[in-house]
Amino acid sequence: MTAADAQRPLHREVRGGRARFPWSRLLSPPLISLAGLIALWWVSSLAQPRHILPTPFDVLGEIWRITIVTGELWAALQISLVSLLIGGGLALVIGVTLGVLMGAQRTVEHALDMYVIGLYVAPVSALTPLFIFWLGIDLAPRVATVFVFAVPQVIITCFRGARSTPRTHIQVARAFRASNREIFTKVIVPHEIPYIVTALRLGLGQAIKGMVLAELLVSTTGLGLLLNTYSQLFDTAALIAVVLILMFIGVIGTALVARIETAITPWRKSP
Amino acid sequence: MRTRIISLVVLITAWWAGSAVAGDLVLPSPATTLGRFIDLMVEGRLSLALGIGLNALAVGGGMAVLVGVPLGILLGVRRRLGSAFDFYFSALYVTPFSAVAPLFVLWFGIDAGSRMIFIFFFTLPQIVIVCYQGARSTPEGLIEVARSFQARPRDVFFKTILPFEVPFIFTALRLGVGRAVQGMVIAELLISATQGLGFLITVYSATLDIGAVLAVILFIMMLGIVASMLVQRIEDAIAPWRHGVTTSGEASGA
Numbered sequence: 001m002t003a004a005d006a007q008r009p010l011h012r013e014v015r016g017g018r019a020r021f022p023w024s025r026l027l028s029p030p031l032i033s034l035a036g037l038i039a040l041w042w043v044s045s046l047a048q049p050r051h052i053l054p055t056p057f058d059v060l061g062e063i064w065r066i067t068i069v070t071g072e073l074w075a076a077l078q079i080s081l082v083s084l085l086i087g088g089g090l091a092l093v094i095g096v097t098l099g100v101l102m103g104a105q106r107t108v109e110h111a112l113d114m115y116v117i118g119l120y121v122a123p124v125s126a127l128t129p130l131f132i133f134w135l136g137i138d139l140a141p142r143v144a145t146v147f148v149f150a151v152p153q154v155i156i157t158c159f160r161g162a163r164s165t166p167r168t169h170i171q172v173a174r175a176f177r178a179s180n181r182e183i184f185t186k187v188i189v190p191h192e193i194p195y196i197v198t199a200l201r202l203g204l205g206q207a208i209k210g211m212v213l214a215e216l217l218v219s220t221t222g223l224g225l226l227l228n229t230y231s232q233l234f235d236t237a238a239l240i241a242v243v244l245i246l247m248f249i250g251v252i253g254t255a256l257v258a259r260i261e262t263a264i265t266p267w268r269k270s271p
Numbered sequence: 272m273r274t275r276i277i278s279l280v281v282l283i284t285a286w287w288a289g290s291a292v293a294g295d296l297v298l299p300s301p302a303t304t305l306g307r308f309i310d311l312m313v314e315g316r317l318s319l320a321l322g323i324g325l326n327a328l329a330v331g332g333g334m335a336v337l338v339g340v341p342l343g344i345l346l347g348v349r350r351r352l353g354s355a356f357d358f359y360f361s362a363l364y365v366t367p368f369s370a371v372a373p374l375f376v377l378w379f380g381i382d383a384g385s386r387m388i389f390i391f392f393f394t395l396p397q398i399v400i401v402c403y404q405g406a407r408s409t410p411e412g413l414i415e416v417a418r419s420f421q422a423r424p425r426d427v428f429f430k431t432i433l434p435f436e437v438p439f440i441f442t443a444l445r446l447g448v449g450r451a452v453q454g455m456v457i458a459e460l461l462i463s464a465t466q467g468l469g470f471l472i473t474v475y476s477a478t479l480d481i482g483a484v485l486a487v488i489l490f491i492m493m494l495g496i497v498a499s500m501l502v503q504r505i506e507d508a509i510a511p512w513r514h515g516v517t518t519s520g521e522a523s524g525a
Contacts, residue, residue: 029355037359052378110274115282121449121499122492123456125369126469129476130484134297205365212367216461231373239377243370250365 054237062241072226073245079222080211083139087146088207095154095203096196102155103162103192104184116159120152124210128217142214149210150203157202161195162188194265201257208250299482308486316471317490323467324455327383331390332451338391339398339447340440346399347406348432357403364396368454372461381465386458393454398443405439406432441506445499452495 038056045055054062066073102109102116127148131141165188173183215224223242230238283301290300299307311317346353346360372389379385409432417431459469468491475483 029351030358033355033359107274110272111278114275114279117499118492118496121452122495123453125453125457125460126472126488126491128460129472130481130488133476133479133481133484208365209367209369213369213457213461216369216372227370227373231377234377236374236377239374243366243374246370247362247366250367251362254365 051234051236054240058237059240059244062235062237063245066238066241067245073242076222076226080142080215080224083142083146083214084207084211086139087143087210088150088204090143091147091150091154091203091207092200095151096158096199099155099158099199100162100189100192103159103165104188109159112155116152116155119148120156124148124152125213128214131214132218137218137220142211142218145214145217146207146210149213150207153206154199154203157195157199158192161192161198164195165191194261197257197261197264201254201261204253204257205250208246208253212246296479296481299485303482304485304489307480307482308490311471311483311486317468317487320466320468320471320487321494323383324459324469327386327390327458327467328451328455331387331454332394332447334387334391335394335398335451336444336447339395340402340443343399343402343443344406344433344436347403348428353403353407357400360396360399360403363392364400368393369457369461372457376462381462386455386462386467389458389462390451390454393457394447394451397450398447401439401443401446402436405436405442409435437509438506441502441509445502445506448498448502449495452491452498456491 041053042056045053045058050058098108098112098116102112124145128141128145131144135141135144169187169191170183173187178186212223215222216227217224219225219228223246227239227242230236230242286298286301290298290303295303308317346357371392375385375389379388413431413435414427417427422430456469459467460473461469468487471487472484475481475487
């Protein structure tokens with residue numbers, strides 16, 4: 001935090017009057033569009049039965065019910081978050097290592113790039129039935145799904161970071177007789193750090209998606225069971241409530257990591 | 272290239288050894304998988320399922336491109352619109368969209384139309400976001416130079432922002448193809464369950480025909496990879512200066 005504070009005066013000087021958060025200018029268009037969207041939803045829900053399209057107030061009531069009154073969401077979320085943490089953590093550790101190695105070493109890159117790109121573009125959700133067959137219907141297949149969802153993203157982001165190290169920086173280091181190891185630890189790795197945070201942000205999004213997909217396909221506990229129960233009961237309002245809360249968690253989670261990202265690399269801040 | 276061949280040989284050997292240890296029922300050997308793949312091809316089940324999937328993919332993904340590219344550019348050029356609406360696309364993008372599948376079943380049923388709509392909404396945010404970022408990241412300096420040469424806003428758009436945007440559109444296409452294939456599989460696993468590739472996976476894993484499951488999964492993965500590589504080729508041909516920026520660019524260049 002202190003590093004960010006130290007940056008701030010310079011920041012204010014450079015960006016002039018924009019240092020204070022321009023609430024009136026930035027916040028009003030999203031607010032207007034949000035109000036418009038909710039109004040549209042409300043109006044169109046009036047003509048539909050509740051089990052097809054509930055009103056925003058129905059959904060608000062359901063959010064209140066599942067979070068405060070019965071608290072069933074938290075119980076379900078807790079179970080799901082375990083798979084997110086284990087799978088996501090594994091993906092981060094393994095992904096950063098492999099990504100940096102691939103960026104720094106052509107041999108490693110050529111040995112692995114096919115599979116990483118393959119996993120990245122391939123529909124990994126197809127693997128979940130296989131995980132269920134191999135690993136049962138407990139925690140393991142969900143962890144595996146989260147892992148394969150997140151790890152290609154992490155590897156590719158870290159790979160790009162390591163590869164995008166400016167050639168001139170490496171040449172200067174070489175000219176000063178830096179060894180290969182020094183080039184790796186003192187040029188490539190420092191250049192890599194913001195990319196690791198980016199990888200964390202993108203990987204987190206992927207991990208949450210993997211978690212929800214695994215929940216829906218395994219659906220013996222946690223959020224999957226909750227969503228399945230609601231859809232079988234035609235409780236659309238509760239279904240939308242859970243979806244909105246999951247969206248919210250995804251947005252807040254990535255926004256938090258994005259905050260860290262800008263704190264670490266203020267020069268990359270977008271206008 | 273040699274390293275790639277060695278790593279492939281190592282992988283297949285490991286697969287073979289693993290299936291020898293675990294047994295053909297749990298982990299079918301490469302030969303069994305290949306055999307089941309040929310069976311499925313000869314029976315025509317795979318191509319039938321593929322046809323159904325690709326149809327939904329083409330319609331849903333195509334609509335996402337047609338809507339997403341102009342929308343992304345519009346949001347990027349009109350800052351006020353962008354700040355009003357970019358939030359929804361980044362929210363949709365980070366959202367675990369498969370959670371919406373039960374809702375889609377309620378709203379649109381379980382037929383191909385429902386899957387098309389799913390694929391559309393699944394692919395759209397990816398395309399909008401990349402095009403949006405492209406239009407926004409046009410260097411301010413270029414725009415200022417154009418302005419100082421008395422370019423009208425229309426000229427700035429067509430002669431500065433749009434040319435800068437082209438490689439981003441292809442990136443959006445490439446990422447969009449991958450995402451649409453993913454959306455297709457998720458849609459088939461969660462929405463239809465009566466036909467298509469996802470259905471084949473469900474059926475064969477229920478009947479413990481893991482060789483067939485592996486064959487279908489590997490086939491789908493190959494499909495996604497080949498599609499992305501094709502778009503990458505086009506991207507390289509159109510915007511060669513960006514070559515080498517991405518991983519797959521490295522792959523196709525080596």
